Amino acid sequence: MDTGDAAWVLVSAALVLFMTPGLAFFYGGMDRSRNVLNMLMMNFWCLLTIPVLWVVVGFSLAQAPFENDLIGGFDNAFLRNMPITGEDGGFSLLVMVFLGMFAVITPALISGAVAGRMRFGAWAIFAPVWMLLVFAPVFKWVYGGWLGQRGSLDFAGGTAIHVNAGIAALACVLVLGKRRGWPSAGSPPHSMPLVMLGTGILWLGWFGFNAGSALAANGTAVQAFINTFVAGAAAGLAWALVERVRDGHFTNLGAASGIVAGLVAITPGAGYVSGMAPILIGLAAGVICCYAVRLKHRAGYDDALDVVGVHFVGGLVGSLAVGLFSDPQFFGTENMEGLFFGGGLELLFEQALANGVTIIYSFVVTGLLMLALKATIGVRVPDDVEQAGLDLPEHAEQAYHDDLSAGLRETGVPSELRAEVRT
Amino acid sequence: MIKLLTAVIRPHQLDAVRDALVEAGVHGMTATEVRGLADGPDHTEMYRGAEYTVDAAHQIRIEVVVDLFEAERLAEVIVAAARTGKAGDGKLWITDVERVVRIRTGERGVDALH
Numbered sequence: 139m140d141t142g143d144a145a146w147v148l149v150s151a152a153l154v155l156f157m158t159p160g161l162a163f164f165y166g167g168m169d170r171s172r173n174v175l176n177m178l179m180m181n182f183w184c185l186l187t188i189p190v191l192w193v194v195v196g197f198s199l200a201q202a203p204f205e206n207d208l209i210g211g212f213d214n215a216f217l218r219n220m221p222i223t224g225e226d227g228g229f230s231l232l233v234m235v236f237l238g239m240f241a242v243i244t245p246a247l248i249s250g251a252v253a254g255r256m257r258f259g260a261w262a263i264f265a266p267v268w269m270l271l272v273f274a275p276v277f278k279w280v281y282g283g284w285l286g287q288r289g290s291l292d293f294a295g296g297t298a299i300h301v302n303a304g305i306a307a308l309a310c311v312l313v314l315g316k317r318r319g320w321p322s323a324g325s326p327p328h329s330m331p332l333v334m335l336g337t338g339i340l341w342l343g344w345f346g347f348n349a350g351s352a353l354a355a356n357g358t359a360v361q362a363f364i365n366t367f368v369a370g371a372a373a374g375l376a377w378a379l380v381e382r383v384r385d386g387h388f389t390n391l392g393a394a395s396g397i398v399a400g401l402v403a404i405t406p407g408a409g410y411v412s413g414m415a416p417i418l419i420g421l422a423a424g425v426i427c428c429y430a431v432r433l434k435h436r437a438g439y440d441d442a443l444d445v446v447g448v449h450f451v452g453g454l455v456g457s458l459a460v461g462l463f464s465d466p467q468f469f470g471t472e473n474m475e476g477l478f479f480g481g482g483l484e485l486l487f488e489q490a491l492a493n494g495v496t497i498i499y500s501f502v503v504t505g506l507l508m509l510a511l512k513a514t515i516g517v518r519v520p521d522d523v524e525q526a527g528l529d530l531p532e533h534a535e536q537a538y539h540d541d542l543s544a545g546l547r548e549t550g551v552p553s554e555l556r557a558e559v560r561t
Numbered sequence: 562m563i564k565l566l567t568a569v570i571r572p573h574q575l576d577a578v579r580d581a582l583v584e585a586g587v588h589g590m591t592a593t594e595v596r597g598l599a600d601g602p603d604h605t606e607m608y609r610g611a612e613y614t615v616d617a618a619h620q621i622r623i624e625v626v627v628d629l630f631e632a633e634r635l636a637e638v639i640v641a642a643a644r645t646g647k648a649g650d651g652k653l654w655i656t657d658v659e660r661v662v663r664i665r666t667g668e669r670g671v672d673a674l675h
Binding site for chain 1 (some may be wrong): 606
């Protein structure tokens with residue numbers, strides 16, 4: 139194992155881990171103050187369960203053996219056959235842990251859609267089961283499996299992660315239903331500074347996500363790093379400008395949403411496109427996602443924090459853009475050329491196929507999983523809990539205390555919702 | 562006799578009102594953050610193209626307990642300092658106070674004010 143490669147991928151893995159708390163703040167700031175801890179815990183729950191599940195069986199199902207078409211096996215279950223000595227020198231373990239970070243954040247992405255009304259007990263089962271039933275097989279098809287073998291490209295997880303989680307979010311909210319009063323009674327973000335902080339953490343982590351996916355410290359990693367830098371900026375700029383022209387102001391949430399949309403969109407092409415392509419992809423993602431987040435009002439699905447509009451749409455835009463901008467000559471690689479680099483429509487078709495298959499499989503299986511949970515333990519909190527906020531009834535914690543609520547603690551909580559508060 | 566002056570004002574006028582009251586010789590006042598539905602236009606917030614109208618505006622409630630003979634003069638001081646001339650400047654009202662006690666010393670009435 140090359141020591142330079144090992145150093146970069148180790149650092150990248152840690153950067154990607156940090157994205158899940160970053161995502162938690164990004165979502166948590168947008169949520170209401172009475173639900174913010176529930177949102178953080180939905181994300182942190184992925185950090186508790188997925189690492190354990192990943193080393194026990196998740197990685198093996200999602201990857202090993204690499205040649206399998208549909209699903210891996212148990213060759214690397216319990217981290218068997220993964221030495222740190224000999225020729226491998228620990229490289230397969232390094233890849234395993236790096237990909238484990240992606241397995242953590244992918245179900246976490248869905249949490250933004252179901253904000254404010256999902257039973258935590260249902261989420262506690264949903265997130266790890268979804269990782270095994272949906273993330274692992276789709277990941278396999280895209281990386282090493284039949285979709286990848288056909289020639290579709292997904293550098294760091296546009297299809298396998300963002301389109302997959304985005305369409306799963308849609309299936310979840312269709313089963314879960316709307317929040318009380320939505321859309322007439324909206325709830326603006328309770329802390330925009332938290333949203334901006336979360337955006338910064340996500341962007342930082344995304345350098346590991348994209349440039350680390352080169353799995354080496356080489357030129358491809360450098361280009362992916364630059365693309366991550368440029369596409370995030372271009373998309374944030376595009377979204378902010380659209381809002382300025384359309385609605386009259388440069389908004390913080392517009393800038394943050396645009397940055398994330400651009401980072402999502404450059405993910406599938408990070409190591410396949412170069413030059414000015416990341417600017418064009420970023421600009422396109424910023425404008426398209428800025429309008430896509432309005433679809434929920436027209437279509438009537440309550441995707442609370444716009445997981446569909448940002449991750450699904452952004453991922454799809456970026457993945458199809460690979461079919462236009464892929465430039466194997468620049469990278470010295472064997473993959474197909476995009477339409478703009480003499481490759482015709484073949485790669486674009488493969489991109490569309492890979493996303494189409496992912497959309498259908500993820501939507502159907504996620505929907506069935508949610509329906510099964512709904513029919514058994516139930517997926518929604520009672521109305522009074524939703525009204526009062528999920529933090530106290532579901533977690534016996536409150537995000538923000540002031541002196542008054544501390545002094546009046548015994549009488550400040552509706553008795554039917556009263557939880558034991560230890561201090 | 563003792564009077565209570567209560568004013569609900571714009572948050573940004575608090576400094577001006579406090580300075581004017583101190584200038585006029587007042588030693589103590591209470592200010593509370595409150596939300597009000599009356600007076601002034603709603604404000605609109607915009608998130609991802611969706612408009613939210615916030616109709617319970619942040620305001621500051623000031624309470625000053627004063628001697629009967631000072632009440633009119635100090636009420637005018639507050640009104641003058643809190644006024645911007647635009648809708649949403651707030652209101653002031655004067656009420657009778659039955660009894661005032663200084664908690665530390667037990668002094669009552671006008672003695673408790675100074």
